[in-house]
Amino acid sequence: MKYLYYPGCSLKCTGRAYEESLLAVFKALKIDYTEIEDWNCCGATAYMAVDEVNAFSIAARNLALAEKQFEKEEEIQVIAPCAACYMVLIKTMKYLNESPALKEKTVHALKEAGLNFTGRVKVRHPLDVLINDIGIEAIAKAKKHPLKGIKVASYYGCQTVRPYSTFDDQRDPQTMDNLVKALGAEPVDWPLKTRCCGGSLTGTVAEVGLPLSYILLKEAARHGADVVVTACPLCQFNLECYQTDINKKFNEDINLPVMYFSQLMGLAMDIPQKELGMQRLFVKPEKVLKTVKGGEPAYV
Amino acid sequence: MSSTNGNGSPRIGFYVCHCGHNIASVVNVEEVQKFVATLPGVIVSRDYKYMCSDPGQELIQNDIKEFKLNRIVVASCSPLLHEHTFRVAAEKGGLNPYYFHMINIRENVSWVNTDKVMATEKAKDLARAGIQRVFFHKPLIKKEVPINPAVMIVGGGIAGIHAALTIANAGKRVYLVEREATIGGHMAMFDKTFPTLDCAACILTPKMSAVKNNPNITLWTYAEVEKVEGFVGSYKATVRHKPRYIKEDLCVGCMDCIDACIYKEAKYPDEFNQGLSMRKPVYIPFPQATPQVVLVDPETCIDFKSRRCKKTCIEACDRDAIDLHQIDTYEEIEVGTIILSTGFKPFDAKRAPQYGYGKHQNVFTALEVERLVNASGPTNGEVLTRDGKKPKSVGIIHCVGSRDAKTNKWCSRVCCMYSLKLAHLIKEHTDAEVYNFYIDMRTPGKGYEEFYDKLLKEGVHFIRGRVAEVTDWALMPEEKDRLTIRVEDTLIGTVRRIPVDMVVLATGLVPRDDAQEIRRMFNISCSNEGFFLERHPKLAPVSTFTDGIFIAGACQGPKDIPDSVAQAGAAAAEALSLICAGKIELEPNTAQIIEKDCSGCKSCIPLCPYSAITFKDDIQKAYINEALCKGCGTCVAACPSGSIIQNLFEDEEIFSEIDGLLKFAGLETGALCSTEMEVQ
Numbered sequence: 001m002k003y004l005y006y007p008g009c010s011l012k013c014t015g016r017a018y019e020e021s022l023l024a025v026f027k028a029l030k031i032d033y034t035e036i037e038d039w040n041c042c043g044a045t046a047y048m049a050v051d052e053v054n055a056f057s058i059a060a061r062n063l064a065l066a067e068k069q070f071e072k073e074e075e076i077q078v079i080a081p082c083a084a085c086y087m088v089l090i091k092t093m094k095y096l097n098e099s100p101a102l103k104e105k106t107v108h109a110l111k112e113a114g115l116n117f118t119g120r121v122k123v124r125h126p127l128d129v130l131i132n133d134i135g136i137e138a139i140a141k142a143k144k145h146p147l148k149g150i151k152v153a154s155y156y157g158c159q160t161v162r163p164y165s166t167f168d169d170q171r172d173p174q175t176m177d178n179l180v181k182a183l184g185a186e187p188v189d190w191p192l193k194t195r196c197c198g199g200s201l202t203g204t205v206a207e208v209g210l211p212l213s214y215i216l217l218k219e220a221a222r223h224g225a226d227v228v229v230t231a232c233p234l235c236q237f238n239l240e241c242y243q244t245d246i247n248k249k250f251n252e253d254i255n256l257p258v259m260y261f262s263q264l265m266g267l268a269m270d271i272p273q274k275e276l277g278m279q280r281l282f283v284k285p286e287k288v289l290k291t292v293k294g295g296e297p298a299y300v
Numbered sequence: 301m302s303s304t305n306g307n308g309s310p311r312i313g314f315y316v317c318h319c320g321h322n323i324a325s326v327v328n329v330e331e332v333q334k335f336v337a338t339l340p341g342v343i344v345s346r347d348y349k350y351m352c353s354d355p356g357q358e359l360i361q362n363d364i365k366e367f368k369l370n371r372i373v374v375a376s377c378s379p380l381l382h383e384h385t386f387r388v389a390a391e392k393g394g395l396n397p398y399y400f401h402m403i404n405i406r407e408n409v410s411w412v413n414t415d416k417v418m419a420t421e422k423a424k425d426l427a428r429a430g431i432q433r434v435f436f437h438k439p440l441i442k443k444e445v446p447i448n449p450a451v452m453i454v455g456g457g458i459a460g461i462h463a464a465l466t467i468a469n470a471g472k473r474v475y476l477v478e479r480e481a482t483i484g485g486h487m488a489m490f491d492k493t494f495p496t497l498d499c500a501a502c503i504l505t506p507k508m509s510a511v512k513n514n515p516n517i518t519l520w521t522y523a524e525v526e527k528v529e530g531f532v533g534s535y536k537a538t539v540r541h542k543p544r545y546i547k548e549d550l551c552v553g554c555m556d557c558i559d560a561c562i563y564k565e566a567k568y569p570d571e572f573n574q575g576l577s578m579r580k581p582v583y584i585p586f587p588q589a590t591p592q593v594v595l596v597d598p599e600t601c602i603d604f605k606s607r608r609c610k611k612t613c614i615e616a617c618d619r620d621a622i623d624l625h626q627i628d629t630y631e632e633i634e635v636g637t638i639i640l641s642t643g644f645k646p647f648d649a650k651r652a653p654q655y656g657y658g659k660h661q662n663v664f665t666a667l668e669v670e671r672l673v674n675a676s677g678p679t680n681g682e683v684l685t686r687d688g689k690k691p692k693s694v695g696i697i698h699c700v701g702s703r704d705a706k707t708n709k710w711c712s713r714v715c716c717m718y719s720l721k722l723a724h725l726i727k728e729h730t731d732a733e734v735y736n737f738y739i740d741m742r743t744p745g746k747g748y749e750e751f752y753d754k755l756l757k758e759g760v761h762f763i764r765g766r767v768a769e770v771t772d773w774a775l776m777p778e779e780k781d782r783l784t785i786r787v788e789d790t791l792i793g794t795v796r797r798i799p800v801d802m803v804v805l806a807t808g809l810v811p812r813d814d815a816q817e818i819r820r821m822f823n824i825s826c827s828n829e830g831f832f833l834e835r836h837p838k839l840a841p842v843s844t845f846t847d848g849i850f851i852a853g854a855c856q857g858p859k860d861i862p863d864s865v866a867q868a869g870a871a872a873a874e875a876l877s878l879i880c881a882g883k884i885e886l887e888p889n890t891a892q893i894i895e896k897d898c899s900g901c902k903s904c905i906p907l908c909p910y911s912a913i914t915f916k917d918d919i920q921k922a923y924i925n926e927a928l929c930k931g932c933g934t935c936v937a938a939c940p941s942g943s944i945i946q947n948l949f950e951d952e953e954i955f956s957e958i959d960g961l962l963k964f965a966g967l968e969t970g971a972l973c974s975t976e977m978e979v980q
Contacts, residue, residue: 170706171769172653189659191773219773 001133003124004066004078005033008085009041015082015233017277021262022081022126024275028266029134029142033079036065042085046200056102057109059092063123064115076121079129083159083232089123090164125160127175127231127261128167139182144270145292146184152264153188153225154180155216155239157232158196170194176229176261183268190223192216197238206245213238214246217254226287229261236260240282257285267292305438307399312431313344313369315360316423317351317376319406326410328420332375335424339431343367352382357389364393371434375403375427396439398888398948403430425964432960436953440888445927447533447848448636449879452477454525454818457485458861459641459853459868461507466872468516472879475633476511477539478521482589483508485643489572489667491674491681493861494721495751501588501676508590521591526630528821531927532848532884533636543626545596550621553592557582560616562609568600570678574668577678582613587676596624637848637875640832641868642818644854647701647708647807654769655697655805660783661686663770663803666696666718673725683729683802691732691801695785696723697767698738702808710829712808712858716742719806720752723760726804735761735798737787745862763798765790770803809858822849823910831857842871845930846910847884850874889931889948893922897943904935904944 011019026033039062047055063078070076080086096103097119110117130139154176161173168175173194177187197216202209217239220228230236240258247254259281266276267288273279314336318324329347337345344363348356351374363369372390376382379402387397405423413419449472453460456478464476476483487493488508490500511517520539527538561580569575572585581601584594596613603609603624614622649657649665657663662685664672675681685691696719702712716738723734741762743752756762765787774780779799789796811830812818819826824844825833832851835843842850850871853864878884900920905913912928913935915921924935924944936944945951 169653191769191771215775 001032001075001077002070002073003031003033003129004070004076005035006039006042006062006066006078006080006085006089007035008039008080008082010082010084010233014237015260017263017280018081018233018236018260020275020277021260021266021271024271025262025265025269028269028271029130029138031129031134034069036062036078037069039065042080042082042088044084044088048088048091053102053105053109056092056095057106059088060096060106060117061110061113061115063089063092063119063121064110064117066121067118068115077124077129078121079124079126081126081231083157084234086123086125087159087164090166093119093121093123094164125167125231127160127179131175131179132167136178136182139179139265140184143183143265143268145268147180147264147268147288147291148184150185150288150291151188151224151226152180152185153190153220153223153228154193154261155197155220155228155230155235155258156194157230157235158194158199160231161194176231179261180229180264183265185264185268188220188223188225190219190225192219197232197235199234199238202238202242209238210242210246210249213242214250214252214254217243217246217256218252221254221256225256227264227285228256228258229264230258231261243283255283257281257283257288259285264288305436307370307396307439310341310371310435311343311367311369312341312371312373312434313360313363313367314342314346314427314431315351315356315372315374315376316345316347316405316427317356317374318347318349319377319410320349323376323406323410326413326416326419327405327423328416329423331420332405332423332427336427336431339428341371341435342431343369351376352385357385357392360386360389361393364390364395369393370395370399371437372400373403373427373430373434374400375405375423375430377406378404398440399434399437401430401434401437403427421964425961428963429957429960433953433957436950436956437948438950440947442885442888443926444883444885445531445533446883447878447881448535448634449473450475450633450635451637451639451875451879452525452535452537452633452635453639453641455485455640455642455853455855456480456483456511456519456521457641457643457853457864458487458504458507459643459864459871460485460639461504461511462865462868463639463641463852463872463875464511464517465507465514466869467875468514470876472516472876474514474517475539475635476517476519477523477525478519479524479542480585481522481544481593481595482585482591483511483519483521484586484588484590486667487861488586488588489574489674490670491677492721492725494717495745495747497721497724505588505590508588512590519591520631521593522595525821528638528823531925532846532878533927535635535638535848537633537635537638539631539633541629541631543598543628544593545598545601545622545624545626546594547621547623548591548593550619551593552619552621553584553589553594555584555594556616556618557594557613557622558584560612562602562612568597573671573678574665576668576671596622637850637878638822639850639852639868639871639875640818640822640824640855641851641853641864641871642812642815642855644809644858645812647712647810649700649805649807651707652700652704652805655700655767655803656770656772656783657805660770660772660803662691662783662801663805666715666722666804666806669722669726669804673722673729681729683726683732685802689801690730691726692730693733693735693782693798693800694726694730694802694804695735695737695767695770695783695798695800696804696806697770697785698736698806699766700805700807701810703739708808708810708829710808710858711742713742714858714860715806715808717745717748717751717860719804720755720760722804724755724758727758727760732801733761735763735785735800737763737765737767737785739764739766745860763787763789763791763796774799809854812855815855822846824849824851827857829857831855842867842874848878886927887931889946890926890929891924891931891933891936891944891946892926893924894943894945895919895921897941898922899941899943901940903938903940907934907938909934 043055180187198209198212333347390400391397452475464474523541526540529536566578570577570579598604671677743749767787782799785798852867852871898921936946
């Protein structure tokens with residue numbers, strides 16, 4: 001199957017490691033993808049609050065671009081790895097398909113730009129593609145270094161399975177846990193898998209945002225996690241980069257690696273660390289690296 | 301000429317009903333009356349305020365005599381409501397009731413239109429169609445079939461028990477078939493019943509033994525219906541007796557075999573106690589089981605695995621009642637009517653993972669807690685957590701698997717009340733703080749609201765809000781090593797965390813797993829939710845679309861004990877009413893094979909939803925059993941050679957009706973008979 005790939009802004013800047021590792025894994029698993037040409041920001045969650053029609057139109061532009069680019073394909077599958085992009089694109093599909101009035105306005109706006117939106121795109125999350133298209137067995141087979149003895153806390157965040165549970169349970173998601181299991185690691189059963197990390201509040205209203213990230217890190221550590229894996233650039237950023245602030249504010253000594261699930265996959269599949277953006281991490285996942293390499297971490 | 305149809309040239313009487321304002325406020329009935337008077341064959345045309353009233357019916361009867369009418373058409377409400385009324389009126393006037401035809405200008409016209417002119421035109425079109433149709437009506441004779449006075453009741457919970465006793469006490473034979481080893485159903489598991497708090501066992505077990513001892517009741521437990529054939533009045537059912545490995549007639553329930561079992565310790569989860577206690581491979585479901593007969597579970601009995609057990613149980617039985625080589629046996633019975641009272645299944649709490657059932661050990665289902673508070677339960681009535689502690693604080697979560705778009709949308713009707721009951725019992729047994737988390741309190745029943753009021757006074761806490769999650773994650777020191785219920789309290793408008801030692805999930809009621817198979821076996825319907833469908837939600841609540849098959853209790857939808865018993869009584873009365881009549885009239889709108897035209901292709905046979913069509917091998921033709929045919933017309937439409945006709949829906953009747961309907965547009969369909977009508 002051929003996929004279109006919608007990176008979104010984060011994966012090109014703060015979340016570069018997500019893009020690098022995900023595409024490296026796709027390549028290794030022979031997943032055929034093409035980046036959408038001339039894509040734009042999805043509008044994230046903020047724009048919806050400002051102007052709905054505009055917000056839906058700019059998000060729909062990406063879907064219209066996909067329709068144009070894959071005009072001849074029977075099925076148009078767009079992979080959106082960022083949790084916010086994924087949620088916004090699915091929301092756009094849903095709202096436009098269910099509200100003729102909104103669709104009319106959006107289609108009119110896109111027409112001005114020479115585009116058309118018919119609504120035949122299917123928005124997919126990479127976890128969905130990996131588990132349901134590629135299959136857990138193929139992934140288990142592709143691993144070269146089983147992550148034996150590594151305890152992994154899968155952190156889904158608020159947007160991947162909510163509000164639209166397209167491929168996993170809204171309350172007790174399992175996809176990432178199953179993936180972790182296929183890599184030979186041990187998933188940690190912890191209760192805060194879908195609890196909010198603070199989102200943009202960590203940067204804007206720190207006294208609200210920081211405690212939320214702190215709760216997650218502390219609970220993951222209490223359940224014995226060696227590493228937290230996530231599928232959201234903002235979650236990864238909040239949980240990893242604010243650890244110094246959190247330790248200072250709450251008088252703690254947390255030093256917990258937080259990485260993308262695709263990085264963990266890449267390590268197990270023996271993809272060179274540089275191709276996985278491992279050098280971009282602030283907290284080194286020493287234990288994981290030791291397990292896969294049997295020696296020193298090899299940062300570039 | 302067919303339009304004379306046995307009683308001379310058509311002389312039609314037409315009556316249009318005002319139905320108070322229901323029809324007359326939208327349709328100009330006088331105009332309709334005047335219009336119809338001009339149509340061929342119409343001798344009398346009248347409008348009247350209430351045609352269904354006695355004077356209305358007398359109008360028809362008098363006109364039949366005075367004007368020698370031989371066809372009657374009434375334009376009024378739905379035939380579902382009053383077709384029978386008018387047929388009887390026509391019959392009283394001396395006409396065959398099938399010379400009557402009814403047109404619905406209420407549901408089909410006045411209730412769904414606002415434009416008076418257009419509505420009147422539509423009513424006129426429908427009236428003309430009916431007038432043209434009735435030309436071709438024929439006299440039909442209703443067939444009668446005798447009713448076998450025996451009744452089969454499937455399911456021996458409180459509904460089945462009550463129905464069985466009611467019918468048996470009327471002196472009729474009852475076969476009560478129960479798939480479990482004992483009758484009693486879910487009610488036998490309960491400790492007390494709301495709102496009176498009388499002990500469930502005290503009111504149920506006397507009825508259970510009455511069933512066992514009633515000479516008119518044949519009680520078959522551990523048995524299942526395998527096959528049902530026939531039709532109202534004469535059903536034939538095949539019942540499979542499952543092997544209990546005990547000769548039921550010899551066992552007296554002394555339980556010496558249980559003591560003697562090679563397993564000294566009971567080590568298998570006890571189904572009756574919801575797995576909260578253990579049983580041996582040879583066991584009795586509960587002390588008051590009816591019949592008082594033990595059974596052997598081949599899944600756990602070691603002799604069935606190795607065939608090398610010392611069989612100490614057999615040695616211990618001095619009545620030689622144990623037979624480990626029993627096999628399925630089958631029995632055929634003939635009954636006239638059947639009552640299904642197969643009950644419900646509690647919602648599987650694991651389908652709501654946010655409440656942690658199966659993950660956190662101190663999350664219980666309501667049925668488990670019923671067993672805990674029961675004096676003969678696994679803890680002798682002590683309410684204990686799974687780690688053996690008396691809880692200081694208990695949270696009861698309502699609507700688990702009910703009123704939830706993700707699982708089941710329906711309200712299970714009993715959970716609010718049983719949650720109140722459990723709250724009262726838990727408080728009484730443990731003195732714990734009890735919290736009820738509810739969406740709405742639904743207490744509509746005699747004494748129910750008063751019971752809720754009593755609980756409020758007892759100091760039980762009520763928090764309005766759907767619980768978000770049950771978590772073992774402690775945010776505050778007082779939550780450590782406990783379960784925390786996170787909920788939005790919608791009355792004070794804030795999110796609350798309430799630490800408790802025990803969580804009770806008020807699981808809803810869902811259809812049994814095999815409800816669809818049972819439905820097919822008995823040829824009845826299910827609602828969207830999967831509960832058995834009644835014939836009419838208000839006016840035929842225990843009847844089904846298959847004559848002679850009735851439903852009672854929670855198999856029809858969630859209901860409490862009083863409602864189940866009421867329905868069981870109603871179903872018993874329906875069965876008895878058929879039995880007392882001794883015979884039943886069948887609607888004559890059935891289909892028939894025209895044998896000379898039937899090619900024997902068998903296309904119709906699999907299409908019949910009522911299995912009414914069989915194949916006569918000797919003459920290679922299809923045959924329709926009139927007693928089974930419901931007149932749905934599927935076979936008539938499907939027959940490639942047009943060799944099936946249906947009474948009241950013959951081609952000339954339908955074409956003539958269509959022709960009458962289309963005349964408004966100046967369309968002449970040229971339907972076969974319109975020009976040949978013989979008009980006086």
